[in-house]
Amino acid sequence: KNEVEQSPQNLTAQEGEFITINCSYSVGISALHWLQQHPGGGIVSLFMLSSGKKKHGRLIATINIQEKHSSLHITASHPRDSAVYICAVRKGYGNKLVFGAGTILRVKS
Amino acid sequence: DTGVSQDPRHKITKRGQNVTFRCDPISEHNRLYWYRQTLGQGPEFLTYFQNEAQLEKSRLLSDRFSAERPKGSFSTLEIQRTEQGDSAMYLCASSFDKSTYNEQFFGPGTRLTVL
Numbered sequence: 001k002n003e004v005e006q007s008p009q010n011l012t013a014q015e016g017e018f019i020t021i022n023c024s025y026s027v028g029i030s031a032l033h034w035l036q037q038h039p040g041g042g043i044v045s046l047f048m049l050s051s052g053k054k055k056h057g058r059l060i061a062t063i064n065i066q067e068k069h070s071s072l073h074i075t076a077s078h079p080r081d082s083a084v085y086i087c088a089v090r091k092g093y094g095n096k097l098v099f100g101a102g103t104i105l106r107v108k109s
Numbered sequence: 110d111t112g113v114s115q116d117p118r119h120k121i122t123k124r125g126q127n128v129t130f131r132c133d134p135i136s137e138h139n140r141l142y143w144y145r146q147t148l149g150q151g152p153e154f155l156t157y158f159q160n161e162a163q164l165e166k167s168r169l170l171s172d173r174f175s176a177e178r179p180k181g182s183f184s185t186l187e188i189q190r191t192e193q194g195d196s197a198m199y200l201c202a203s204s205f206d207k208s209t210y211n212e213q214f215f216g217p218g219t220r221l222t223v224l
Contacts, residue, residue, distance in 0.1 A: 004151075035215075043152075043200065043215035086151050090211070096142065096165065097213060099151030 003027050006087050006100035013107050019074040021103045023087030026068065030093050034061050034072045035086040037102070043086070046072070077107045111135060113216035115201050121222045122191055129187045130219045134203030141184050142213060143176055144200040145169065152200055158184060159206065191223045 004025045013019050023032070034046045047054050047061040049070070054061050058077075063070040074081055084104050088097040114133045122128050134141050139160050144152035155174070156166045160181040170176075173191075178184040188195055198220050202213040 031212075033213075040217070042217040045212065045214065048212050088151070095140065095157055095211070096154040097144075097152075099144075099153070101149070101151045 002100070003091075003098050004087055004089055004100040006085075006103050008103060009101065010104045011106070013077050013105070015078060015107055015109045017077050017107075019077050019081075019105065019107075021072045021085050021087075021105070023070045023072070023100055024068060025070075025087075025089050025098075027089065027091050027098070029068075029089040029091060031090045032063055032070050033088040033090075033097065034070070035088060037084040037086060046085075074105075079107045079109050082106050113201055113203050113214055115199075115216040115219050117219055118217060119220050119222075121224065123224050124191060124193060126191055127187065127189045128191060128221065129185055130199055130201075130221075131183060131185050132201030132203075132216060133183045134201070135205075135214055136182075138203035138205045138214070139181065140204045140206055140211070140213075141178055142202040142204075143184070143186050144202065146198040146200060146218070147196075152198075155186075188221075191221075193223050196221055196223045 007022045031050045033048050036044045058075045060073040084102040086102045087100040116131045142157040143155040146152040158178040173189045176186045198218045200218045201216040204211050204213045
């Protein structure tokens with residue numbers, strides 16, 4: 001079993017819909033990242049969090065340390081949000097990240 | 110541009126050839142990481158440097174792979190005698206270990222295709 005699991009693997013939404021992507025992990029972590037990857041490969045860090053909730057524009061990320069679960073929400077989705085969203089965790093206080101397989105999001109206009 | 114840069118962005122090579130990729134981290138970052146991402150998967154850790162010292166290597170990094178960071182700034186990743194299974198996106202990231210959570214910043218990646 002992978003240490004970081006994401007769901008769903010693929011998600012198609014209509015423009016304007018509220019979107020939720022989930023991430024569950026099975027190891028102790030010191031931080032969790034949500035990353036966005038567009039076709040062509042470049043990865044952009046959206047959030048890094050170790051507790052609670054963070055908001056940036058239409059994006060919201062939450063984490064529940066006890067349940068080892070995080071969610072990424074996109075409000076009022078737009079076609080430009082179409083990308084792969086990746087959850088990654090820093091195990092303990094180690095230095096490397098362990099990644100989920102990613103969620104492919106397509107927002108249709 | 111003060112972000113992480115990688116060169117080349119794309120590399121097509123024939124099986125058996127050697128290839129070398131370069132990563133330039135954010136200037137004040139003392140940690141540098143290499144990851145590999147195959148199609149449809151999340152990235153996987155390969156190795157990381159603290160300054161010029163290579164502190165951890167994944168078992169994914171076979172003898173054909175070598176990484177260096179000679180002056181603690183840019184890094185190179187060399188693959189010798191490439192195989193078709195080496196085709197992937199090679200990602201570099203950097204961080205500053207004195208920052209609160211040692212957040213990693215990623216480069217655009219080098220996409221390798223081995224024919």
